[in-house]
Amino acid sequence: MPTGETGRSGALVVDLEAMGHVVFEVVSAEEALKVLSREAIDLLLTDIGLPGMSGAELAVECRRQKPGLGIIFASGAAGIPRVDGHEWIADAVILGKPYDESALANAMKQI
Numbered sequence: 001m002p003t004g005e006t007g008r009s010g011a012l013v014v015d016l017e018a019m020g021h022v023v024f025e026v027v028s029a030e031e032a033l034k035v036l037s038r039e040a041i042d043l044l045l046t047d048i049g050l051p052g053m054s055g056a057e058l059a060v061e062c063r064r065q066k067p068g069l070g071i072i073f074a075s076g077a078a079g080i081p082r083v084d085g086h087e088w089i090a091d092a093v094i095l096g097k098p099y100d101e102s103a104l105a106n107a108m109k110q111i
Contacts, residue, residue: 012045012074015101019108029053036062036069043070043111045095048077059092060085070111074099 013023021043024035029050035041044062046055053061059071060083071092073080080092095107 012104015104016045018101019105029055029058032058033061033065036065041066041069043072043108045072045074048073048075048081054081054083056081056083056086056089059089063088070108072107072111 013025016023024032024039024041026032026035029046029052032044032046036044044059046058048055050058055073055075059073062069063071064085067088071089072095073092074095074097076097077094079094080086080089093107093110095103099107
């Protein structure tokens with residue numbers, strides 16, 4: 001999970017761990033791809049706006065490597081940005097910002 005925001009990522013990790021999930025927190029899309037290649041990941045939770053590779057581009061690449069991967073975008077945007085390979089992420093869930101633990105749990109149920 002790339003942490004596009006400082007501060008919120010720590011609370012998010014606590015929320016996810018409290019829900020019983022193992023969290024791999026990373027600082028870039030490139031690092032997320034390395035984690036995906038070596039760990040059993042079933043969900044990508046990312047911001048759309050990341051430095052370098054965007055969250056949408058990251059999600060497309062993750063889905064190419066692992067087609068069944070669940071994807072949640074934490075974003076203030078209304079939809080999923082159009083990027084090359086958009087069809088790989090058309091079913092991603094948008095978690096609107098700001099969000100709380102309840103909204104996060106609801107987004108995860110949609111995966």
